[in-house]
Amino acid sequence: MSVVVLIPRWGMGGISKIGAFISKAILSNNRKVICCSLVNDNISVDLSDKVNCYNLGFNLSKKKDYIGKIQLLYKLRKLYICEDVELVVALGIDLARIAYWASKGLHIKIIASERGNPYRYSEKDKKKYFRVLKHCNCIVVQNKVAYEYYKELGVEKYVIGNPAELRFPEKLPTCFERKKNIVSCGRLDYDKNFELLIRAFSQLVRMGYSEYQLKIYGNGTTYQTLSELINTLNMNAHIQIITSCHNVFRYEYDAGIFVLPSRSEGMPNALIEALSLGIPCIATDCPGGGVRELLENGELGVLIPDNDEQKLCQAMKELIDNPKLAEHYGRKGKIILEKLNPNNIAHKWNWVVQQYE
Numbered sequence: 001m002s003v004v005v006l007i008p009r010w011g012m013g014g015i016s017k018i019g020a021f022i023s024k025a026i027l028s029n030n031r032k033v034i035c036c037s038l039v040n041d042n043i044s045v046d047l048s049d050k051v052n053c054y055n056l057g058f059n060l061s062k063k064k065d066y067i068g069k070i071q072l073l074y075k076l077r078k079l080y081i082c083e084d085v086e087l088v089v090a091l092g093i094d095l096a097r098i099a100y101w102a103s104k105g106l107h108i109k110i111i112a113s114e115r116g117n118p119y120r121y122s123e124k125d126k127k128k129y130f131r132v133l134k135h136c137n138c139i140v141v142q143n144k145v146a147y148e149y150y151k152e153l154g155v156e157k158y159v160i161g162n163p164a165e166l167r168f169p170e171k172l173p174t175c176f177e178r179k180k181n182i183v184s185c186g187r188l189d190y191d192k193n194f195e196l197l198i199r200a201f202s203q204l205v206r207m208g209y210s211e212y213q214l215k216i217y218g219n220g221t222t223y224q225t226l227s228e229l230i231n232t233l234n235m236n237a238h239i240q241i242i243t244s245c246h247n248v249f250r251y252e253y254d255a256g257i258f259v260l261p262s263r264s265e266g267m268p269n270a271l272i273e274a275l276s277l278g279i280p281c282i283a284t285d286c287p288g289g290g291v292r293e294l295l296e297n298g299e300l301g302v303l304i305p306d307n308d309e310q311k312l313c314q315a316m317k318e319l320i321d322n323p324k325l326a327e328h329y330g331r332k333g334k335i336i337l338e339k340l341n342p343n344n345i346a347h348k349w350n351w352v353v354q355q356y357e
Helices: 015-024 066-082 093-102 121-131 144-149 194-206 223-232 267-275 290-294 309-319 324-333 343-356
Strands: 002-007 032-038 052-055 085-091 109-113 138-141 156-159 182-184 215-217 239-242 257-259 281-284 302-304
Touching: 002 015, 002 066, 002 093, 015 032, 015 085, 015 267, 015 343, 032 066, 066 085, 066 093, 085 093, 093 109, 138 144, 144 156, 144 290, 156 343, 182 194, 182 267, 194 215, 194 223, 194 239, 194 281, 194 309, 215 309, 223 239, 257 267, 257 309, 267 281, 267 290, 267 324, 281 290, 281 309, 302 309, 309 324
Parallel strands: 002 032, 002 085, 032 052, 085 109, 109 138, 138 156, 182 215, 182 257, 215 239, 257 281, 281 302
Antiparallel strands: none
């Protein structure tokens, strides 16, 4: 049996990591797995050498490239036929639509997976997605809030969180050994809301915490806007945007604080990884439900109101001023390693795939 795991890109981001994880999880002696990316970019994740890789060469930035979209469907359909594909795991609802239209008439089973916050969809988008999703065999969501959104959809639904993999290092620092820096990472776009973090951190520096540095790892459409904001606030000596690092926590495992300032999230991998390393975490209580669920309503990390600059500044100041509180959150956060045990998550994905073999 051949299975395609369809992802949007290989570049930095949680979706490529979970694509690699699922590909490895569902490998077996009688199952060939092809991890397929829409675009041709460099592979930046740890992928099993037993997993086949394929790139479709699509340009995601050209949204109205109708010829490109037709070519994309043709290439994916050709892959289905050449590899005798029987099942597709599509990571993203847009990708589920692509997987479905490319499979017309081929009797291929499709597992659609919601990777973000479905409540951000307009009514028009919801109707468009539901028209295709009703033809999928099942949908996998990351949290209970997303499950409720798809409750009316007449297909099987499963909740599977993202895995908490402790990759580095075995001996973790305490908050007293941590660096005087604040770290965040993700795509540089509107939803990730790094502007909020930059403004809140600039307040912190002006309050006398000039020994602290803010490091934002990522790349995307708002890079220029964020760079100009840093310059306008005279924060060039205190804030860095680093665009070329793929394994952020290989270098930032001993960060002082991790901040997730997003406007919308599904179940953010960066937050999971920071929690698993015992880094004290602050995150916005943004729509989507995944952040609140991960932090257990503020028990495992500091949960602040969505898009509140003052509350974010206050939360960072409190963790700096109170090392015992930071240490408390660091210890509690590592509970995520049991809650999202990778072996359990892998077993759940393998079980779902088995249902449609």
